[in-house]
Amino acid sequence: MNPILQRNIKALASGVNEPLALKLQNHKKSQRFILNDKFNIYDNKFETFIYDDDFMHEELNHSFDNFLAKTKHYPYICFFGIANALLIKNLAPYYKRIFIFESEIELLYLALSILDLSEELSSGKIHLLDTTEEKVNIQFLILFDMKGVFEYLNLFELFPINSYYERFHNQTYQQILNFALANTTLLIRNLHYTLDVPFLVYDNILCNIPTMLENIPFQRLLNQRKNTFDTAIVVSAGPSLAKQLPLLKKYQNKAFIFCADGALSILLKEDIKPDYVTNLDFSDLTKNFYEDQDNKILNVLAIGTNYNVASKITNKCIILREDPFFKNLGLSDFGYIDTGTHVSHFSYTLALALGFKNIIMIGQDLAYDEKGNSHSENFAYGSEFEKESDIEKNYCIAYGGKGEVLTHVLWNDYRIKLEYLFACNQEVNFYNATEGGARINFTKEISFKNACENLLHKEKPKFENLKPLTKNRSSKLIAKFFEKLKQDKQTCENLLNDAKTLKEALDNILSKDIILPLEFLQNVHKNISSFNEILNNSAFLEDSIGKALIFNRGFNMSKVLKMHLNDEREYLYHLILAYKNFLEYFIQNLKTKYEIMKKYN
Known part of the structure; x- marks a missing residue:
């Protein structure tokens, strides 16, 4: 060659x-x-x-x-x-x-x-x-x-x-x-043009961490149960779920069942008890899913789950996301998982973490059915819950490749993220037995009947109840967390002070009604570059809020680059103006994050 x-x-x-x-x-x-x-x-x-x-x-x-x-x-x-x-x-x-x-x-x-x-x-x-x-x-x-x-x-x-x-x-x-x-x-x-949701999630996170430390550590779950069984069924609440329930009930003792929170009440009404129920919703909308609880079911919650819902749920394990921000907390016994942005994604990553080699999917429609239903019968908020949603609608390839089905932008985003997840884990067999909804690439489409008959042959094992850490160990970790939060608050305060100082300087420069010399503008740009280095190297900005702030910086800089200015003085002037606009956004939103931290420390 x-x-x-x-x-x-x-x-x-x-x-x-x-x-x-x-x-x-x-x-x-x-x-x-x-x-x-x-x-x-x-x-x-x-x-x-x-x-x-x-x-x-x-x-x-x-x-x-x-x-x-x-x-x-x-x-x-x-x-x-x-x-x-x-x-x-x-x-x-x-x-x-x-x-x-x-x-x-x-x-x-x-x-x-x-x-x-x-x-x-x-x-x-x-x-x-x-x-x-x-x-x-x-x-x-x-x-x-x-x-x-x-x-x-x-x-x-x-x-x-x-x-x-x-x-x-x-x-x-x-x-x-x-x-x-x-x-x-x-x-x-x-990347969140508006930060309302990330701030709500961050508030939940700071509320939930002490609760997490008093409940079942994720690593104990893994130590007891990882690689002990081959086949899992992940249940979502799509409109096709109802037709699969009789078979699910028949085979429930031959597969571990991972259930999205919205499908819990649907299963319990059919006397089907899932092994794991996942939840990551930042709002309290999911509280109605937990009206009936069973201590034999383990509830696995993302760290950003709504605090009021999380506190209501018993027998729980709260998990940190796979994220640099959480890894810096030094609480590895309680992490880490790529929870994704929708609850079924969380179910799949939990099943992967537990070492399942065959994952059967049902109710994962990600599309409306022929009657316009968005969810299964007996869904807590009704099968037409999103029928009148004003989310942008579009079409995608249907399950089995037979024509197209109506979906919406968010479901389509979820589908793409699932394909990403499945493509990165091709050593695992993902069997899409939904028999409806949207086609999901990197899965094997199969009827639920065939999946059960081919894969579910032996009884699943039973496990002893998992225990939380001792109160003494938990108290030490809670103290460690609040010390880290104190450090983060100081980091946030330092960033705010530096940003305010730089913004005041830029305001002063831009207010002058004179033509600024090129050498002067170059020196200002050096100061901006120095502050950028601080932002680029800050672990504090590696969460979703920080990423959104950095995106806003690039968004403002991109406007200037698109002007295609050849004159360097003019280019630097507009760059400084754009950076001032970014600093206004940065300061405003970092203040909001700081105020959330102050509530807990």
Whole structure:
């Protein structure tokens, strides 16, 4: 194999993009694309070179200048097409990251045979996305949610790398662009334009941590029960659930049942007792789900669960999220899980943490049924609970691939997040036995009857009741938590004071009705950069609130970058103005977080 290609494949296989490395390793070259001695590529199908063979270097130089001008000061740039990679190599020093979307595996093969990009690929400077890869959606979500990228999502543009791609691959370009825009919209939606919900969750978290420390530690649950049984059933409250209940009742002793809180009352009415009930809702809407409680059922709650609901629930284990903020608390006995943003996601990650190899899904519709019902019969708030919802509606592929079903934006977001979860855990069998609703990729669609008959053959084991920590141990951990909260409060106060000082300075500078010298503006920009370093390195800002604040910073900076200002003085002036706007938002919301902390310390 070509040694340059070999080095590039090795860099991809090092963990950056193993699927693409494997595909390139096994690729058998066709005769469609021919590489000549000038490193130009001829396409036999369209009978043309990718670049004009006589003027290739002039075209590359022009493109180089053109793209730099279009994306001046941008932290990243996105291209449709790799061409011969010469332009990519030349542009690499000017961006923190370059993303390449390519639909032709052979063009990737040839380009990586020409130039050694192994250092850029290994370091994350250049990312290659094979748009024919099954998991490209997952790869996109991972890459564009990275630190240093997510805050500049509003800068996303997809540039065809040259006229060859515009002329002969325009339809593919449009498909990739639509796919990318849908995913950037999803990521932005998750970053919270308004912080009302994250603040409510944060309030619940600070309320719940002492309660968590007085109840069952998650690690005790894992120590007693992990890898003790193979098959779990995850029950959601979608409209298709009712038809599955007779079989669930028949087989309930042959599988561990994980139940979303909204399905609890539905199961109990059918004399079906789940083993685990999950809850992560920040509002008290879920209190009606717990009118009947059974101490044989273990209630597993996310740390952000509504405090009034959490305090009402007995026999519970409260779990910290898999999040840098929580890991800094030093309470590993009580974590960690990717709870996701909806309760069934939490059920799946709990089942994964407990080592189940087969996970059967029922009631996971994520769509309205033919009657317009959003939930199952006997749902606590009625089967038409979201029928009149004003959430934006759309259509998606139906279960079994048979036509389309009506869904809404939030359910569709949940579906994408589930696909992400399932794609990252393909050593586990996810059997979608919902038999209705939306199709969920990376699952095996199967009837619930077949799933039960094929997988459920032996009785599940019984376990002794789990115990909380001793009062002495719990008290020590509670004291440790309040000490950490005290430190966080001081960190928050320091950040607020620094932000206020910088904002006052910017207000003073911007109020002057004079033309400010370039050197002066450059020094102001250095002060802004210093404060940015503090924000970028602060563990205190690694929770959802902090991430939303950092996104707002990028949102304001992006407005200036999109102005494409060539005059440096004018550029710095507008950048300072935009940063002042960010500081106003930052101070206002950090004050709110500080006031929440003051309630508990």
